[in-house]
Amino acid sequence: MKNSELKVYNSLTRTKEVFKPITEGYVGMYVCGPTVYNDVHLGNCRTFVSFDLIYRYLLHKGYKIRYVRNITDVGHLLDDGEDRISKGARLEQLEPMEVVQKYTNGFHKMMEIFNTKKPSIEPRATAHIIEQIDMVKQILDNGYAYIENGSVYFDTLKFAKEKKVYGKLSGRIIEDLISESRDNLKNQSEKRHPSDFAIWMKASDDHIMKWPSPWSIGFPGWHLECSAMSTKYLGKTFDIHGGGNDLKFPHHENEIAQNVGSCDCQPCNYWLHTNMLLMNGKKMSKSDGNTISPPELFSGNSPHVSKGFSPMAVKFFMLQSHYNSTMDLTNEALLAAEKGYKRLMEASKTLSNLESNGKGNTLDEEFTSLMQQAYGDMDDDFNTPKALSRIFEICTKVNSLKEGHISLDELSPEKLAEVKVFFREFIEDIFGLLDESTSGDNSEIMSGLMDLIIELRGNARTNKDWTSSDLIRDKLAELEIQLKDGKDGTNWSLK
Numbered sequence: 451m452k453n454s455e456l457k458v459y460n461s462l463t464r465t466k467e468v469f470k471p472i473t474e475g476y477v478g479m480y481v482c483g484p485t486v487y488n489d490v491h492l493g494n495c496r497t498f499v500s501f502d503l504i505y506r507y508l509l510h511k512g513y514k515i516r517y518v519r520n521i522t523d524v525g526h527l528l529d530d531g532e533d534r535i536s537k538g539a540r541l542e543q544l545e546p547m548e549v550v551q552k553y554t555n556g557f558h559k560m561m562e563i564f565n566t567k568k569p570s571i572e573p574r575a576t577a578h579i580i581e582q583i584d585m586v587k588q589i590l591d592n593g594y595a596y597i598e599n600g601s602v603y604f605d606t607l608k609f610a611k612e613k614k615v616y617g618k619l620s621g622r623i624i625e626d627l628i629s630e631s632r633d634n635l636k637n638q639s640e641k642r643h644p645s646d647f648a649i650w651m652k653a654s655d656d657h658i659m660k661w662p663s664p665w666s667i668g669f670p671g672w673h674l675e676c677s678a679m680s681t682k683y684l685g686k687t688f689d690i691h692g693g694g695n696d697l698k699f700p701h702h703e704n705e706i707a708q709n710v711g712s713c714d715c716q717p718c719n720y721w722l723h724t725n726m727l728l729m730n731g732k733k734m735s736k737s738d739g740n741t742i743s744p745p746e747l748f749s750g751n752s753p754h755v756s757k758g759f760s761p762m763a764v765k766f767f768m769l770q771s772h773y774n775s776t777m778d779l780t781n782e783a784l785l786a787a788e789k790g791y792k793r794l795m796e797a798s799k800t801l802s803n804l805e806s807n808g809k810g811n812t813l814d815e816e817f818t819s820l821m822q823q824a825y826g827d828m829d830d831d832f833n834t835p836k837a838l839s840r841i842f843e844i845c846t847k848v849n850s851l852k853e854g855h856i857s858l859d860e861l862s863p864e865k866l867a868e869v870k871v872f873f874r875e876f877i878e879d880i881f882g883l884l885d886e887s888t889s890g891d892n893s894e895i896m897s898g899l900m901d902l903i904i905e906l907r908g909n910a911r912t913n914k915d916w917t918s919s920d921l922i923r924d925k926l927a928e929l930e931i932q933l934k935d936g937k938d939g940t941n942w943s944l945k
Contacts (some may be wrong), residue, residue: 462720471513478690480683486550506882507880509879523554526672600882601650691722705847725774729779746906748903814865844869
């Protein structure tokens with residue numbers, strides 16, 4: 451069942467294609483990681499949980515995988531031209547690398563809480579300045595970039611005219627492109643066309659993060675790091691490039707331009723994109739209050755939820771939507787997901803305790819059909835909602851066997867053993883769901899959650915937001931969790 455043909459939706463061709471890796475049995479996959487200037491938000495978590503699922507399923511099918519997910523720690527600019535890391539350092543009165551380390555640690559902690567696997571390689575942009583400078587040189591040598599006042603800009607008009615690929619991924623027409631490259635606004639006059647984007651930027655005297663280059667003391671453009679690092683670790687053309695749908699333009703479109711502009715080769719064969727996370731039917735937005743952070747979702751410290759939800763219930767909620775479709779987070783949907791997750795865990799326990807000496811007949815065939823369909827759903831562009839529906843059909847039959855509505859004599863021992871293995875592999879190995887009722891797993895999750903909640907409360911106290919700080923303390927007290935503030939920080943214990 452694991453060897454059926456896998457199809458994936460390729461964003462570049464807008465079609466579902468049979469997945470054929472460049473080297474049989476091996477997969478190279480690059481996923482754009484976080485810009486570590488702030489806490490990871492829930493939409494990012496959805497993306498990384500989705501690609502963890504894809505990673506897990508490819509491993510389950512027997513592929514050897516090099517999974518590269520970067521850390522962006524320089525070059526990602528705000529609309530006013532300020533580097534996100536530098537702004538975070540200025541606001542928190544820290545060194546830029548302190549900001550990077552703080553939020554990288556937080557990101558890793560959140561990925562552990564959601565039980566995602568670590569990538570094979572996690573490169574940082576600041577550790578690959580040489581590779582980025584080399585790629586700029588290649589693009590200049592090939593005539594697809596120009597130098598202005600120490601900065602280097604990609605010539606999109608020339609590239610689009612000669613290579614005919616710019617705009618293919620995002621569907622943009624170059625005549626309609628506006629300046630969305632997040633380059634420093636004061637440098638717009640240096641560009642030959644608004645759609646041109648910086649691949650190296652000359653730094654001002656007060657810019658903190660800067661390096662020497664043949665053109666100026668400056669820093670690389672945001673798009674350049676992924677082109678340089680994916681090429682270094684996966685080759686000029688690899689199998690899968692993933693990221694959020696919001697990265698199609700300008701980030702991924704410009705990645706393609708840089709790779710083609712430097713080596714005349716497409717960076718990858720399959721582009722996979724996760725879709726947007728909505729809340730209450732609308733795009734998440736801090737300005738109108740329509741947002742929730744992972745710690746707030748776990749603790750229930752938000753007006754948008756009636757209670758706190760466990761990480762595995764939230765992860766199960768994410769699995770109920772296809773990675774390439776929008777997902778609407780509502781309190782009602784989370785409550786339903788929590789029930790579904792618990793039902794799945796209970797069925798798993800029931801199944802593990804079943805024994806059969808039956809000969810088996812049509813029930814064996816029904817289980818075989820459902821298991822084959824679940825694998826077929828996963829091979830159809832990792833369709834977790836459909837696969838879950840097959841698994842819940844199995845849950846119904848398992849409960850019927852337990853309650854005696856179906857006789858165990860109708861199920862052969864061999865098929866029962868096969869179903870047990872299937873269930874464990876899907877729930878644990880592919881979906882990455884943990885049984886939170888077991889003490890070992892639960893203690894690790896609890897510890898990680900409490901670290902996040904204590905950090906959230908500490909930020910509230912630092913900002914003199916005593917209302918939020920007291921609310922967190924009181925909510926924890928209701929759960930019989932006591933916080934103790936001391937000179938070495940805040941500790942927690944169960945009452």
